[in-house]
Amino acid sequence: MADVLIVGAGPTGLLMGCQLAIQNVPFRIIDKNEDHTTQSRAIVIHAASMEIFSQMGISARFLEQGKRVAAINFIIRDKVSHIPLFSEYGAGLTQYPFFLALEQSKTERLLQDFLEQHGHVVERNMELVSLSQTQENVHALLRNKEGKEEEVIAKWLVGYSVNPGFAKLV
Ligand SMILES: Cc1cc2nc3c(=O)[nH]c(=O)nc-3n(C[C@H](O)[C@H](O)[C@H](O)COP(=O)(O)OP(=O)(O)OC[C@H]3O[C@@H](n4cnc5c(N)ncnc54)[C@H](O)[C@@H]3O)c2cc1C
Known part of the structure; x- marks a missing residue:
């Protein structure tokens, strides 16, 4: 069992x-x-997940393979909204103050x-x-x-x- x-x-x-x-x-x-x-699917990893990966000893592998998100562009038809606020998100609160882009695969x-x-x-x-x-x-x-x-x-x-x-x- x-x-x-x-x-x-x-x-x-x-x-x-x-x-x-x-x-x-x-x-x-x-x-x-x-x-x-x-597939890429769930592509953003947040600080709390990185902290858990750190406890597991595998955060370095995520950092090697992922990319820190500096900004997001929302594109709707021809209109682009540029949001640059994601760098240093959570600074002072976490060892991982950013969104990490890594494909779900x-x-x-x-x-x-x-x-x-x-x-x-x-x-x-x-x-x-x-x-x-x-x-x-x-x-x-x-x-x-x-x-x-x-x-x-x-x-x-x-x-x-x-x-x-x-x-x-x-
Ligand atoms: C096409 C697509 C695009 C997506 N794009 C994004 C995106 O851009 N950004 C984002 O944040 N999220 C995206 N998502 C959502 C993201 O994939 C999910 O939030 C994430 O996969 C959830 O993880 P999970 O482990 O809970 O479930 P899943 O990844 O769905 O895993 C569930 C697993 O259970 C298995 N399973 C189901 N039923 C059974 C059963 N009866 N017996 C045995 N196995 C079973 C399935 O085969 C599957 O592997 C997307 C999802 C899809 C489908």
Whole structure:
């Protein structure tokens, strides 16, 4: 029995896994997709996240790969609004007084590297298809790409769902 089953290896699930790995809490992490995203998606990292990465010893890797945001241009049709206020944002309050631009694909890669270095792998092509819970446990039904099913019993399931059938349980 896993203590925790993490469903979804986006930035949220990966960071959850990293924190559990640090605390030596047994867990499994699954994702229905074959690999992490290749898209930029959530592209800005804020100071609070950088502080957590610093505690994990990986902030330097984010700084190497990311770019400090000096300004943002909003372009609507031909009109450009230039907002230069983001440099030194939070100066005096944090070691990271800026917004760091880094594609979600790279954030996921760095968090996955951390997990792997701590002996955990994301189980890919593995989908949560149903779940139920008792007072003590969560019973999750997983299905892999080949259609093979596995029932997992865990103390906790961590996930997010837009499926109304799951929403009341996770
Ligand atoms: C096209 C697109 C563009 C975006 N652009 C931006 C942007 O410009 N800026 C910005 O800040 N944010 C953007 N976002 C939002 C950003 O991607 C999300 O805020 C971020 O991904 C949330 O991270 P997460 O880990 O919570 O969820 P996700 O990254 O969505 O990860 C959830 C994971 O769970 C897996 N999963 C879902 N259901 C199951 C299941 N039943 N079984 C197993 N695995 C499952 C999925 O495969 C996925 O990998 C964009 C999102 C999309 C889709």
